[in-house]
Amino acid sequence: MAAIDVPEPAFMLDEEIVMFRDAVGRFLDQHAPPARVASWREAGQVERAFWSEAGAAGMLGVSVPAEYGGAGGDFRHDLVLVDQVARKGIEGFAVSLHNVIVTPYIQLHGTEEQKQRWLPKLASGARVAAIAMSEPGAGSDLQSIRTTALKDGNGYRINGSKTFISNGQIADFIVVVAKTDPSLGARGVSLMIVETDEVEGFRRGKKLDKIGLEAQDTSELFFDDVWVPADNLLGDEEGRGFIQLMAELPRERLLMAVTGVITMEQAIETTIGYTRDRQAFGQPLLALQNTQFKLAECKSKATVARVFVNDCIARALEGTLDATTSAIAKQWVTDAEWEVVDECLQLHGGYGYINDYPIAHMFRNSRIQRIYGGSNEIMKVLIARSL
Numbered sequence: 001m002a003a004i005d006v007p008e009p010a011f012m013l014d015e016e017i018v019m020f021r022d023a024v025g026r027f028l029d030q031h032a033p034p035a036r037v038a039s040w041r042e043a044g045q046v047e048r049a050f051w052s053e054a055g056a057a058g059m060l061g062v063s064v065p066a067e068y069g070g071a072g073g074d075f076r077h078d079l080v081l082v083d084q085v086a087r088k089g090i091e092g093f094a095v096s097l098h099n100v101i102v103t104p105y106i107q108l109h110g111t112e113e114q115k116q117r118w119l120p121k122l123a124s125g126a127r128v129a130a131i132a133m134s135e136p137g138a139g140s141d142l143q144s145i146r147t148t149a150l151k152d153g154n155g156y157r158i159n160g161s162k163t164f165i166s167n168g169q170i171a172d173f174i175v176v177v178a179k180t181d182p183s184l185g186a187r188g189v190s191l192m193i194v195e196t197d198e199v200e201g202f203r204r205g206k207k208l209d210k211i212g213l214e215a216q217d218t219s220e221l222f223f224d225d226v227w228v229p230a231d232n233l234l235g236d237e238e239g240r241g242f243i244q245l246m247a248e249l250p251r252e253r254l255l256m257a258v259t260g261v262i263t264m265e266q267a268i269e270t271t272i273g274y275t276r277d278r279q280a281f282g283q284p285l286l287a288l289q290n291t292q293f294k295l296a297e298c299k300s301k302a303t304v305a306r307v308f309v310n311d312c313i314a315r316a317l318e319g320t321l322d323a324t325t326s327a328i329a330k331q332w333v334t335d336a337e338w339e340v341v342d343e344c345l346q347l348h349g350g351y352g353y354i355n356d357y358p359i360a361h362m363f364r365n366s367r368i369q370r371i372y373g374g375s376n377e378i379m380k381v382l383i384a385r386s387l
Contacts, residue, residue, distance in 0.1 A: 003268035004299060006306045011317060017076050020062075024084045027057050032090045037215065044207055045169050045217035046092045048128070055125020059095065061103055068107070069120030075100075075251075075317055082255060086262040089358075091365070092215025094167050096259075098122070101252050102129035105175055105191065109235045109244045118193070122173065127195070130171035132162035132221055133245075142177065142245065143186045147223065149178035149233075156180070156233065158192060158226040161205075164372070168219025169207055172196045176223065177245065180238045189241035191234040194226060201226040212364030249374070250326035254316055256373050257309050257329035260337035263366050264302040268295065270358050271344040274351075285347065294343050301336045309333060324386040331379035334369040341366045 031053050040046045054060055062077040064070020071077070078100045085093055103122050106114060121127040138144045147160025158178055165171075174194045181188035196202050205220025230236075234244065272295065275285035285291050312329050315321040345352035345359050352359050370376045 003265045003272065004303045004306055006303060006310070009310045009314065011314065012076060012079070014076075017080060020073075020077055021080045021084065024059065024080055025088070027054075027059060028084055028088050028090055031057075032088070032093070034089075037090060037092070040092045040215035042214075044214065046094075046215060048170055050093065051128050051170070052125045054093075054095070055123065060098060060125050061119065061123025062099060064103060064107060064119050064123050068115050069123040071123075075313075079258065079313065082258060083262060086259050087266065089361075091213065091361075092217070094216060096255050097131070097166055098129045100255055101248070102131050102173075102175055104248055104251070105131075105234060105244060108248070109191075109240070111231075111236050113231065114193075114234065114236075118173070127173035128167060128171045129173045129175070130165055130167040131175040131177075132165050133177045134162060134164045136161060136163050142189070142242070145177055145179065145189070147176065147178040148182060149176070149180050149190060149192045149228075151180075152227060155227055155229040156192060158194065158223040158228065160223050162221040162223075163205075163219075164208070165219050165221050166216060168221055169204055169217040174221070175234070177241060180233075180241075184239065186242040187239050189245075190238050191241040191244055192228060193232040193234060194223070194228060199226050199228060210368075212361075212367060246323065250321055250323050251316060252373050253326040253330035253379075254309075254312050254321065256369055257305070257312065257326075257333040260333040260366070260369055261302065261305045261309050263362055263369075264298070264305060264337050264340045267341045267344040267359060267362050268298050268302060270362075271295065271298075271347050274348055274357075274359075291347060294347060298340045298343055301340055305333045305336055324383055327374075327379040327382040330373060331376045331383065334366075335376060337366050337369055 031050065058071050059081060061070035062073040062081065063075060066072040081099065082096045085095055106118050122129060133142060135145050135147065147158065149156040149158045158176060160178065172195060174196065176192045176194050178190060178192050179188045180190040194202060201224040203222040203224065205222060208218045210218060275291050278285045309329060312321055312325060341362050345363050348357060348359050351357050354360060
């Protein structure tokens with residue numbers, strides 16, 4: 001029985017969507033069994049071969065139009081992938097980053113030549129994507145980035161460093177946030193595409209040692225006089241980068257709310273199972289009023305979160321999801337996620353602190369949700385601007 005009782009929204013009940021969910025589930029069961037995922041955790045990253053397998057199975061670029069090598073689906077198909085990857089614990093496979101965050105930059109802001117050039121590679125898995133925003137001294141403050149991409153002949157020369165880059169060790173297609181005119185502040189920001197095997201001066205730093213998300217490689221990247229041709233400027237017009245970022249960040253923040261709800265549901269389900277089986281004072285923990293009250297509070301938060309997130313998804317499908325609402329979703333849901341997971345770990349007692357129990361993984365992995373994609377403090381700044 002599901003932890004919460006919110007019915008599946010009608011837009012996710014189309015027969016084709018249900019069939020796709022079954023296909024994704026079968027693919028993950030076959031190609032990402034627990035032993036393989038455990039090997040990714042040990043290695044600190046997903047092997048490149050799995051990305052190729054996912055591309056061959058049609059799991060990448062599912063919302064890319066068929067004329068560009070994709071499956072011609074929509075946001076719902078990407079949500080199915082995100083949902084199945086999260087529920088099956090396929091940690092480290094950053095399909096949401098590749099499909100829902102990076103690929104749309106090309107699809108929605110690229111020139112026709114750029115779409116023809118790059119989208120088929122992203123859809124097939126020939127390229128694995130990352131986006132390089134954060135810098136050692138900038139973090140969530142994108143206007144303060146120091147990486148530059150200055151004109152040099154018939155191209156640009158990129159200099160700077162990035163950090164906290166997901167897929168940093170494996171990605172060979174990187175959207176780099178840089179300043180093409182440092183004197184203009186945000187109006188001087190542009191997005192540059194770096195295909196790492198086609199340039200000189202690009203270096204990957206160390207794989208960062210995190211407290212969670214063990215299978216997700218997160219890295220430093222360095223650009224030392226990296227030259228790229230002029231047609232690697234996304235959209236072929238300088239100074240549009242900040243506008244492009246602001247247009248796509250709401251979807252990224254909604255994704256974090258989506259995964260936050262899934263984590264809450266999983267935390268509650270596993271805790272109900274544990275407290276039903278665990279005996280204390282001659283009875284199951286679940287029979288104690290304190291346990292019931294704590295789980296009731298968790299269920300209430302998860303239910304509210306699911307209803308709100310479903311509404312946000314509906315708005316995204318209609319094209320009406322605004323930046324303020326997505327910021328609210330990211331901030332409130334990820335805060336609630338942390339509270340729920342923390343309460344569920346507490347109900348596990350000492351066993352909740354043991355890595356053999358799923359709640360321990362959820363606890364470590366959920367902490368970053370309040371930081372990346374723009375910290376929740378930044379979300380509050382964005383929300384306050386709407387007052």
